[in-house]
Amino acid sequence: MEAQSMYDSFNRRINYLRISVTDRCNLRCRYCMPAEGVQLLSHDEILRFDEIMEVVDIAVARGVDKIRITGGEPLVRKGVVELIAMIAKLEGVKDLGMTTNGLLLEQYAVALKEAGLMRVNISMDTTDPDRYREITRIGDISLLFRGIKAAVSAGLTPVKLNCVIKKTPEEPDAQLVKRFAEDNGLQVRFIHEMNLETGYFRPVIGGDGGDCKKCNRLRLTSNGIIKPCLFSSDGFSVRELGAAIALEKALRAKPKSGGVNSRDEFYNLGG
Ligand code: SF4
Numbered sequence: 001m002e003a004q005s006m007y008d009s010f011n012r013r014i015n016y017l018r019i020s021v022t023d024r025c026n027l028r029c030r031y032c033m034p035a036e037g038v039q040l041l042s043h044d045e046i047l048r049f050d051e052i053m054e055v056v057d058i059a060v061a062r063g064v065d066k067i068r069i070t071g072g073e074p075l076v077r078k079g080v081v082e083l084i085a086m087i088a089k090l091e092g093v094k095d096l097g098m099t100t101n102g103l104l105l106e107q108y109a110v111a112l113k114e115a116g117l118m119r120v121n122i123s124m125d126t127t128d129p130d131r132y133r134e135i136t137r138i139g140d141i142s143l144l145f146r147g148i149k150a151a152v153s154a155g156l157t158p159v160k161l162n163c164v165i166k167k168t169p170e171e172p173d174a175q176l177v178k179r180f181a182e183d184n185g186l187q188v189r190f191i192h193e194m195n196l197e198t199g200y201f202r203p204v205i206g207g208d209g210g211d212c213k214k215c216n217r218l219r220l221t222s223n224g225i226i227k228p229c230l231f232s233s234d235g236f237s238v239r240e241l242g243a244a245i246a247l248e249k250a251l252r253a254k255p256k257s258g259g260v261n262s263r264d265e266f267y268n269l270g271g
Helices: 049-061 080-088 105-115 129-136 141-154 172-184 243-252
Strands: 016-020 066-070 095-100 119-123 160-165 187-192 217-220 225-227
Touching (some): 016 049, 049 217, 049 243, 080 105, 105 119
Parallel strands (some): 066 095, 119 160
């Protein structure tokens, strides 16, 4: 059966679902997590895989063909490889990717590829070990380098590096990442540090995020809220409304462009 196509009220085709599978992370990046840590969701608040699959089934039947698994850090979610395998089996899914900080990729890359994951975006804000420790508060960059290598050799390609910048890609850390990408045949995308409360964001340099005119996405948070937009406080609970109604309401509530989001934090939205 031919999949439908889904359009929002601004006639943008919505074919991309970003799924946050956890609010937990094995890093504490300064632009994402407050120093004092965060109030994490309880186990019961986190969607089970069958609940996630109910949303995915309905979204794919309505025309979603691109899915990205995010977090927190998705690889800290137990059984995430099984979830990938369940999604990869769906006929309508043409692009199945993951955004990860890469620290656990050496352990999971081959299993993810075998489960049907197609490609990965890996967070890398610098190649300097001391700066990396400073930005992530606790990170060991050697695990990141090994994770990138494992992703490339497992064939989770193209590997794209997500590099967060303050203002421009000319910043020293960004230039290090750019050179590393060139030396290793990888793509790099520069993402301006965003602020949900003030509504500050810019289009992704080298990617298609943050360009509201071409917005094609919805988000599912790890506690089951379908978000029409990253920069909106609106959200529709799949546990309260059911997946089909929550999806429809989120589609109808998509704004022309992002505003402010005073409800969520990045670590539970998956960027
Ligand atoms: S800010 Fe909202 S409308 Fe704009 S690209 Fe992001 S999700 Fe889409």
